[in-house]
Amino acid sequence: MSKLNIESKVKLNNGTQMPLLGFGTYQIPDGEITYNSVLYxxxxxxxxxxxxxxxxxxISVGGAIRDSGIPRKDIFVTTKLWPNDALNAEKALETSLKKLDIGYIDLxxxxxxxxxxxxxxxKRLEKIYKNSDTIKAIGVSNHNVNQIKSILSIATVKPVVNQVKCSPYNFDPKMYEFCQKNDIVMEAWGPLTQGKKLSDENLTTIAEKYDKSPAQILLRWCIQKGIVTIPKSTHEKRVAExxxxxxxxxxxxxxxxLDNFSKKA
Ligand SMILES: NC(=O)c1ccc[n+]([C@@H]2O[C@H](COP(=O)([O-])OP(=O)(O)OC[C@H]3O[C@@H](n4cnc5c(N)ncnc54)[C@H](OP(=O)(O)O)[C@@H]3O)[C@@H](O)[C@H]2O)c1
Structure with a gap:
């Protein structure tokens, strides 16, 4: 394995590149907390x-990106279509673009x-992707293998990513293999088990061996497996950790x- 660093990327099946490590923002309230966390x-x-x-x-995510002074092209930004908007995706995308105000969405x-x-x-998303330069890649989240198979049966554009709940405590090898076989990148939400398993002895034993924290072991496990990971924290010390x-x-x-932790949970 070549040496990984904070800017290491995976190539998506449409040729674009996505950093293996990202910053998650679920449950961070809009306003100062989101703005400061993303900026940091x-x-x-x-x-x-x-x-x-x-x-x-x-709105606050976009504000922090604009104020960061980092060229837009150097930041990869994902946002998502909520199911209620599925049949009105153009409008939902337009609203997200307006709120983010960063020109385009990477995924x-x-x-x-x-x-x-x-x-x-x-099909609707595919059409928008083909007709617009405001989204650079499209994918899915929380879809199971059968749902992705049904998409692949009609797709002219393949999903680049499936973002699913994933950590050693709920690792789904079948999904992992399916994604690899179909050139779809697996992306882990809840990679830190939303904080729930960080004191588990099986994990702390491994963390002590490497002189790293349990959170760092969980995240390193993802990136070594080529799984994109997006931990969230509002504490600067943890964001850095x-x-x-x-x-x-x-x-x-x-x-x-670690792969087998889910069997013990
Ligand atoms: N596609 C989906 O349906 C979906 C669903 C959920 C999440 N997501 C995405 O995935 C991202 C990550 O998932 P998540 O936010 O649910 O959970 P997570 O990243 O697994 O865990 C976040 C929790 O862990 C704590 N934490 C963070 N770093 C820590 C550390 N070093 N040591 C100890 N505790 C730490 C955080 O607390 P503090 O903030 O207090 O530090 C927070 O309570 C989300 O933010 C979101 O972007 C997607």
Whole structure:
């Protein structure tokens, strides 16, 4: 494996590139907290920000990106289409673009599948993608293998990403293999188990061995597997800690141990 760093990227199936480490913004309220958190993340080297219409913080995310002084082209920004807007996606995209006010969106995801409308929503998004230069890539989130298969059966543009709940505690090897086989990047939300498993002894034992924190082990596990990861924190110390994962490597045998944590949970 070549040496990874904070700017390491994965190539998406449409040729664009996405940083392996991003900054998540779920449950960070719009306003000062989001603005300061995103600005700080960018200042210390994150170059990928994940938001969504549903998070209600696109205005502050966009403000921090604009004020960061970092060229727009050097920051990868994801936002998402909420299921209620599936049949009105053009309007939803327009609203997100207006709120973010950063010119374009690097990745637009269908936030959750709408049963019965999975193919129709994808077709709609595909059309927007083809006719507009305001989204650089499209993908899905929280879709299962069958839902992605149904998309692939009608797609003329493949999803570049499936963003799913993923950590060693809920790792789905079938989804991981399916994504690899179909050139779809798997992206982990909740990579820190939303804080719930950080004291688990199986994890703290591995963390002590590498002299790293449990959070750093969980994030390093993702990036070594080529899984894009987007930890969230509103505390500067943790935002920095979560990015300090490029000076060590987890052994293959410990990666396998972590892969199997979900069987113990
Ligand atoms: N597509 C989807 O449906 C979906 C769903 C959920 C999330 N997401 C995306 O994925 C991102 C990450 O997921 P998430 O926010 O749900 O959960 P997460 O990143 O797994 O965990 C965040 C929690 O861990 C705490 N934390 C962060 N760093 C820590 C550290 N170094 N040590 C100890 N605790 C730490 C945070 O607290 P503090 O903030 O207090 O530090 C927060 O409570 C979201 O922000 C969002 O962008 C997507």
């Amino acid at each position: 993340a960018l200042k210390i080297g994150y170059r990928h920000i994940d938001t969504a219409k549903f998070y209600g913080n696109e 637009y995801l269908i936030h959750w599948p709408l049963p019965g409308l999975v193919k129709k929503t994808w 979560n990015a300090d994962i490029f000076d060590f490597q987890i052994s293959e045998s410990d990666i396998r141990k």
